[in-house]
Amino acid sequence: MSDTRALEVLQRVFGYESFRGEQQAIVQQVIDGGDALVLMPTGGGKSLCYQVPALVRPGTGIVVSPLIALMQDQVDALTELGVRAAFLNSTQDWNATREVEQAFLAGELDLLYVAPERLVTDRCLSLLERGRIALFAIDEAHCVSQWGHDFRPEYLQLSMLHEQWPDVPRIALTATATDVTRTEIAQRLALDDARHFIASFDRPNIRYRIVEKNDVRRQLLDFLRTEHAGDAGVVYCLSRSRVEDTAAYLSAQGISALPYHAGLPAPVRAANQSRFLREDGIVMVATIAFGMGIDKPDVRFVAHIDLPKSVEGYYQETGRAGRDGLPANAWLAYGLQDVVQQRRMIDDSPGDDAFRRRLGAQLDAMLGLCETVECRRQRLLAYFGQRITPCGNCDTCLEPPQAWDGTVAAQKVLSAVYRLWKERGQRYGAGHIIDILRGKKNERTAQHGHETLSVFGVGADLSDTAWRSVLRQLLAQGLLTVDTEGYGTLALTEGSRAVLKGERTLMLRRESERAAARNRAATPRSKPAVADLPAEAQALFESLRAWRGDVARNHGVPAYVIFHDATLREIALARPESLEDLGHVSGVGARKLEAYGDDILECVAQAA
Template identity: 55%
Template sequence: MQDALSLLNNIFGYPEFRGQQGEIVDHVAQGGHALVLMPTGGGKSLCFQIPALMRPGVAIVVSPLIALMQDQVATLVEQGVAAACLNSATPLDEARDIARQARAGSLDLLYVAPERLLTPRFQEFVSQLNISLFAIDEAHCVSHWGHDFRPEYQQLGFLAERFPQVPRIALTATADEQTRADIIDYLKLQDARVFLSSFDRPNLFYQVVEKHNAKKQLLDFIRNEYPGSAGIVYCLSRKRVEDTAQWLCDNGIHALPYHAGLSHQQRETNQREFLRDEGVVMVATVAFGMGIDKPDVRFVAHIDMPKSPENFYQESGRAGRDGLPAASWLCYGLNDVVQLRQMIEGGEMAELQKQVELGKLEAMLAFCEAASCRRQHILAHFGEQSRPCGHCDNCLHPPITFDATVAVQKLLSCIYRVEQRFSAGHVIDVLLGRANQSVGHYGHDKLSTFGIGRDYNQRVWRSIVRQLVARKLLHVDIARGQSLVLSDECRSVLKGQEKVYLRPVADDKASRSTAGADRWLRTEREERLWQALRGWRRQMADEHNVPAYAVFSDRTLRDLVEKHPTSRAGLAKVYGLGELKLARYGEALLELLNAAAAEAG
C-alpha cells in the first residue's frame, strides 16, 4: 500500500492531515469499518479517497446528488485520480466505458446514487469487481429524524451481508444522537469505530439580526462585507427566492434563483453557473445545497429562520469550506417562528415527530435570541462544551440587557385584556394607541391598556414579544389565528414577584459585522496579482471544463500571493499544489508571478 502522507502531499498538495483524518485513513486502509462525524469543510472526503488509493480495487462511493458526484469526480480527475460517476445523466456509451474500466481495475473511485446501488443489475455488476471499500456519504440521509431523509439509504445495510469483508465508512457533518443511532442500526455498523470530531467551525463568524426590511438588510450586508464574493441566501418560500434574487440583480449583484418549482434544466443551469463562475450569489430554498462542494463560498445568509439547529448548522457550514474566514448571517422575525410552526403542525408527519420538530424549532429560536456566545450555543446543541469564542456578534458586541419588567407587565396585561384571542400585530396596535378599524371594531380602544405602550415603537414591542416567546412566557396559538397566549409562568411577573431582563433592539449600524470579511490584501500590488491569478484560473477552468476551484482553491491563490514563489521548489511549498498540478501548471504560474514582479519593479 502507498504511504498515506505521500498521497496527501503529492496528489492533494496538503502538508499534513488535520484532526482525526490520519487516524481514520489508517483504520479504513487496514480494513476497518468507520462512522465519521466531521464538520462541513473538515475534510471528510479525504477519509475515504486516500484509503481508496491505498487499497487494491475500486471504491464504491454512495452519494445522494448528481451535482455532488460530478464535482468531486471533476476535482479528482484534475488531481490525476482515476474517478468516475454513474447516474441518470450519464450517456449510455460513457456508462459502458466506465463499467469496462471498473472491471479492468483501472478505476480508483466510482460514485453512484443509492437508488442505482440497490438495483439487482448493478449489484450483480459490483459483485464482479474487486471492491476496495464502500463509502456512504451524507449518511444522515438514513434517518427519519434527520433533515434530508432518503428512504433508499435505509436499505444500504445489505452491503454488510453481501460484502462482509469489505470495509465500509459512513460519513456526515450533521447528526444528533438519535440520527447517529439510526446510521449505526440501518447501515449495520455496530462493529464500526466511531470518529466524532469537534463540530466547531472556527473560521465562521456568526451574526443574527432582527428582521425589519430583510431584502435591504441583506443587500447592505453583501455590499458592506462581501462585494463580488460567492454566497448562498436561504429563503423559506419559492416566491421569496424569486423576489430576493430579482432584488439583488436589480441592485447590481449577480444572483440566481434555485427552488423545486423551476424546471430541472433551469436548476441544473443555475447550479452549474454558481459552481463554475466566481462571485455568484445563489438564492435558494433548502432544496439547494446538500453536498455542494464549492470551497470558496464566503457567506451563507438566511433571511428566514431555519427550522432547526441541524438545518442551520448544515446550511451555514457551506460557507468557508476552504478554511478561510467566512460568515453565517441570519435575519429573522416573529413571523418566521409562526410560519414554521404552521408548516410543522399542518404537516402529515406522525404526532411524535411533530413534537420533535417543534422542539427543534424552539431550540433554533433560543439560538437566535441568545445573549451569550453563538458558537458556544450551537456546539452545546450537539453535546459539545466550549468556551466563548470571541468571534461572533454577541462576543464582539455583548448585548446589555435592561430591566423590562414594567414593559412586559404592560404587554401581558394587554394580551389578557384582549382575551388571548389576537395576534402580536393587533396587541401592539392596542399598546401603541392606534385606533384602526380592527381595534375599534372589537372595542379595544376602550381598554385600560389602550395607548399605555407609547414609550416604545412597534419594532421594540415585536422584539419584546419574540423574546418572551423564546423564554416560553408566551406562546403563539396557530389554531386560533396566531393568537398570543399567556403561559402559567406569567403569573409571577404580572404580580411583580419576578423581574424580566431583555435585550434592547440592536442598532443596525452598531450590529454590523466587523470580523466576518477577511481584509487580507495589503497593497495594490497584491490586489493586482490576486486578480491576475483569478483570471488565469478562470481561463484554465474553462479550458478543462471544470469549476474554478477544481484548478486551485482561493486558499492556494492566497498562498501564491503571500509567498510569491520564484522557483519550482518554492511552488512545491504552496498549499494545495500537488505533483500533478505542479507539472501541469508550474511553468505558467512562474511566468505569471515573474511578470507581476517585473511590473511592480
Template identity: 60%
Template sequence: MTAQPALDRASGPSRDALSVLHSVFGLPGFRGAQGEIIRHVTEGGNCLVLMPTGGGKSLCYQLPSLLREGCGIVVSPLIALMRDQVAGLIEAGVNAAALNSSLTYEEASDIERRLLAGDLDLLYVAPERLVTPRCLSLLARAKVALFAIDEAHCVSQWGHDFRPEYVGLSIIAERFPDVPRIALTATADEMTRKEIVARLQLTGAPQFVSSFDRPNIRYEIVDKQNATTQLKNFIKERHAGDAGVVYCLSRAKVEDVAAALSEAGIPALPYHAGLDAGVRARHQDRFLNEDGIVIVATVAFGMGIDKPDVRFVAHLDLPKSIEAYYQETGRAGRDGKPSTAWMAYGLSDIVQQRRMIDESTGSDAFKRVSVGKLDALVALAETVHCRRQRLLGYFGETRAEESCGNCDNCLTPPKMRDGKVLAQKLLSCVYRTGQRFGAMHLIDVLVGRLTEKVTQFGHDKLSVFGIGRELNEKQWRTVLRQLVAMGHLRADSDAFGALVLTDSARGVLKGETAVMLREQPEGARNRAVRGKSRRGELAPAADSPGGVANPALHAALRAWRSDVARQRGVPAYVVLHDSTIDGIAAMRPDTLGELRNIAGIGDKKLEHYGDELLRIVKSTDG
C-alpha cells in the same frame, strides 16, 4: 478526458499514506483525526465520522480507496457534488467516475466496464441507483475497497435532511459484510448519530467526532424589519464583490429577492426546484465558475457544493433546526478565510415554522422532536450570550472561553433589563382579548391605536387598552418575540397564528417568575458588526486590497486559472484552490521543485501546469 493508469497498489494497504497524500493531493500532512481515520479504514475498520464542512472529510475515504485493493464506492446524494468531486480527482490523476441519472446508457455501460476491469479508484453512486438489483449485482462482481456513505445524516428521520432513498442503504452491510463502511456527515446530534449507527449497522464501530467549531465564521442575527433592504445593505457594506448564498423559505421569495439584489447592482441568480432544469444548471455553473455571484435559493441548494470561497451565507427565513442552520452556514468559508453567517429573524418566523410543524403529516413523536429542535434554534437566535457557545453546546461540545470574540453578541454585548412589568402587560392583553388575535392586533391594543378591528371587538374599552404606550410597535414586537422564545406564549395554528398563553405564563402574571429582556438600542443590532475579535482584527479576504502578497501576480494567476477552467469545463477551484494561488503569489517559486512544495500542487498538477505557472511567475514583476 483520457483515463490515467490506475494508481499502483503493489504494496497494498501498507503503502505510506503520507506519501500518497503528498504525491496525489499535494498536501504536507493530515489535519486533526484524519490520519487516524484513514489508518483505521485502510486496515478494514468501520467508523462514523463527524467533521465540519471544510474539515477534510473527503480525504478520509478517498485516501483509503487509493491505499486498499479495489475501488472505493461513494454514496452521494447530489449530481453536482459527484461532478465536482470527480473532476477534482481526475485533475489530481485519480481514476474517478460517477453513476447517476445524468448519464446515457452508453456512458453508464462504459463506467461499469471500467469498474469490472479494475480501472477505477473511486466510483460515486446515487443512493437510489446503488440499491437496485442491477447495481448490487455489478458490485458483487467487482473488487470493492470500501463503501463511504456521505451526508450520512440523510438516513435519519430525526435529521434535518431526511432522504427516504437512504434508508435502503442498510443492504450494504448485509450484502458486503467484509467491506469496510465509513459514514460521514458535517452535523448530527446524539439522536441522529444513534440512528445512523443503527441503520448502517455500525454498532461498536468507533466514532470520530471533530470539533464543530468554525472559528473563521462570524455569526450574526439581526431583528427582521425590511429583510431585503437589510440584506442589500449587509452585502454592499460588508461583502461587495463576494460570492454568497442567500436562503429563503419559498420559491416566490427567492425570485423576488434575486430580482431586488440584481436591481441594486448585486449579481444575483435564483435557484429553486420550480425553475427549468436547464436554468438551474446554468445558474449553478455561473455560481461555481465565476467570481462574485450571489445565489438566492431554497434550502435544497448547496449540499455538497465544494466552492471554497463563499464569503457569506444569509438567511431571510428561520431554518427548521440548529442542524440545518449549521449545515447551511457551513457552506461559507470552506477555505478557512473570514466569512459571515448572517440571519434576519422575527416573530413571524417562529409562527410560520410552528404552523408548518402542526400542519405536517408527521407522527406526534416527530412533531414533538421538531418543536424541540425549533425551540433550540430560537434560543440560539434570542440568546444574549456567545452564539458560538450555544451552537457548539447543542452538539455536546464545550468551549473553555466564555466569549468567542467573533459573533455579534461577543462583539457588541446586548444590555439586559427587568422586563417583568412589560411581560405582564402583554400577557394580560393576550388574556383580556380572548387569546384569539395575532401580534399586530395585540400591539394596537397595547399602544392605544383605534383601528377598525379594535373598536369592532370593543377592545378600546378594556383595561389593557393603551397601557403600553411607553414602547413603540417595533419595541413591542421585540418583547413579544422574546416571550414566545421563553415559552410564555405560543402561536395557535388552529386560530391562524393567534397568540395564546402557556402554563408558564401564570407565574409571570403572578409576579413569581422573573423576566429579563434584551434591550434593543435603536438600530444598534441592525448595523453591520465591525471591529476586532478577541484574537485581533480578522484577516482580510485574499482578493481584498492589502490582503494579497503580490496583487499583480495574484491577478495573473486567477486569470490563467479562469481560462484553464473554461477550457476544461470545470469550476476554477478544481484547477487550483485559492489557497494554492495565494501560496504561489507569496512564494514566487523559481523552479518546479519549489512549486511542488506549495500545498495543493501534486504530481499531476505539476506535470500539467508547472511550466505555465513558472512562466506566469517570471513574467509578473514582484
C-alpha cells in the same frame, strides 16, 4: 501501526504535507479494514478520509453520494489530480454507463461515485459482485435519519452492504449530527463495531450574526453591497415564491442573483447551479433544496432571510461558507412573524404528537440561539455537545446585547391577551396587541371598543420595535402561543400564569445601541477574503486568478478544481522561483506541478 503509504499518497497526489486533526487515524482505520463513522464539519477534509484509503487499498473505492448534480465536478477534480475516477447515475446515457462499468470490471478505477438509487438496483449490485472493492464510503450519512431535513429513503437499504460484503470496510461521513442522529446512523447502517471519530464542530473563520428583521430585502441588499460586493454567496429562503421574488429583486439592483428550488425545471436548476459553481460572484437564492455537498470553497457568505427550522439545518447551511478557511459571514434576519409562522407550520404538520413535539424542540433550540445574550458559537456548538470559550467572532461577542428585566413588560402583554379573551372572547395578532399597549387610536381599536380596556396605553413607554422584541421572546420561551384556528392570533400558555402572578422573573434580550444603529443604516466594512494581502502579493494573486480562470474555461471545469484561492494566496505570498519551491506549496500535488508549474512560475516572474 502507521502506514507510510497514506502519507505518501497525501503528499504526492493531493499536495498536502501532513494530515489534519484525526484524518490520519481515520485513514489508517479504513486502510486496516475497519469501519468508521466520521463527524467532521464542512471544509474539514472529509473526502480525504476515504479518497486516500481508496488509493492505498487494492480495488475500487465505491462512494455512495446523493449529490447527482455534483458528481461530474467531483470526478473532474479527482481527474485533475491524476486519480482514475468515474460515476454512475441517471444523467448518463447507455454508452457512458457501459464504459464506466467496463472500466470498473477491468480494475481501471480508483474511485466510483454511485447515487443511492442506482446502487440498490439489481444491475448495480451484480456489477459490484463481479469487481474488486476497496471500501464503501457513505457520504452525507445523515440522510439515513428519518428525523432529518435531508432524509433519503434509499439510505435505509444501505445496511445490506455489510451483509453482502462483510469483509469490505465502510466509512460513513457527515457534517451534521447530534448524539441522537449519530446513534441512528450507526443503527440503520449496521455500523455496530465502527470506531466513531468526532472532530470539532467549530468553524472559527465564520462570523455569525443575527439581526432583527426590519424591511428584510433592504437589509439583505445593504449587507451584500457593504460587505460582500462581488462575492459568491447563498441566500436561503423558506418558500419557492420568496426565492424567486428575492432573486428578481437582487437582479434588479444590479446583483448577479439566480433562483434555485425544487419547483424549477431540472434544466434550469442544473444551469443555475453550474453558473454558481463555475463563475465568480454569483449569489444563489435558494430553498434548502440547494447546497448539500456543495464543494465551492470561496463562498464568502450564507444569508438566511427566514428562520431555519432547526439548529442542525442552520449549521449545515452556514457551513457552506468559507470552506477554504478564509473569513466568511453567516447572516440571519429574524423577526416576530418567523416565530408565528413556524409555530403554525408545526401545529398544522402531518404526523403524530411525538413528531410535532420533535419539531417543536428543534424550533425551541433555534429560537434559543437567536435570543441568547451569550456567545452564539458557544450556544451553537453546545447543541452538538461541544464546549468552547467565548469565540470573539460573533455579534454577541463583538457587540454584546443587554439583558434587562422584562417581567413587567411581559405582564402587560400577557394581561392584554388575557383581557381580550376573558372580557370580549376575542383574540388578535401581534400588531393589534402592540397598538393597544401603546395606546394607538385607530379605526380598529375604536371599532372594537378596545380603547376602553384597562391595558390601553399602558405600554407607551416602549416603541413598536421594542414591543415586537418582547412578543417574539415570549413566543420563543413558550409564554405565548399561536392559535392556528384563529388565523395566527396569540393565546396564553400554561407558563403564562407564573409570569402574570409575579412568580417568575423574566430576563429579556435587548440589542446594544451600537448594533441597533448599524442594523438601521449599514456601513461599509472591509472585505474579508483577500484584503489582508500586501499590495504586491494582491496583484500577483489577481494575476494567478485570471490565469486560473482561463485554464478552467478551457478544461470546462470550475476554477477551484484547478486550484483553490488558498493555494493561490500562498503562491502569491511565497513567490516560488523553482518547481521544487512550488512543490512545497499546500495544494500543489505532483500531477498539478507537472501540468501547471511552468505557467505559474511565469506568472510569478512577470509580476516581479
